[in-house]
Amino acid sequence: MSDSSLALEKIFEEVGWIAKWEARGEARGIAAGEKKGRQEGIYEIARNALVKGLPIDVIHDITGLDIETLEQLAMNDD
Numbered sequence: 001m002s003d004s005s006l007a008l009e010k011i012f013e014e015v016g017w018i019a020k021w022e023a024r025g026e027a028r029g030i031a032a033g034e035k036k037g038r039q040e041g042i043y044e045i046a047r048n049a050l051v052k053g054l055p056i057d058v059i060h061d062i063t064g065l066d067i068e069t070l071e072q073l074a075m076n077d078d
Contacts, residue, residue, distance in 0.1 A: 043073070050074050 012018050042063050049059045056070045063070075 046073055
């Protein structure tokens with residue numbers, strides 16, 4: 001790193017910007033992980049419901065997944 005980059009980094013750290021940026025990045029990462037986890041959970045519920053023989057329109061109402069996606073899941077489980 002150049003001297004000017006190091007100086008800027010030191011200033012940013014002194015005013016607390018680095019900690020704010022890190023916290024903001026961490027919060028975004030957590031939110032993205034939670035969203036992915038929820039989506040994976042919805043797909044797992046849909047797969048289980050398909051295995052149990054529930055009609056696709058009922059699974060659609062429960063999960064909110066579109067009919068085309070559910071039909072794809074049904075074909076992949078065969």
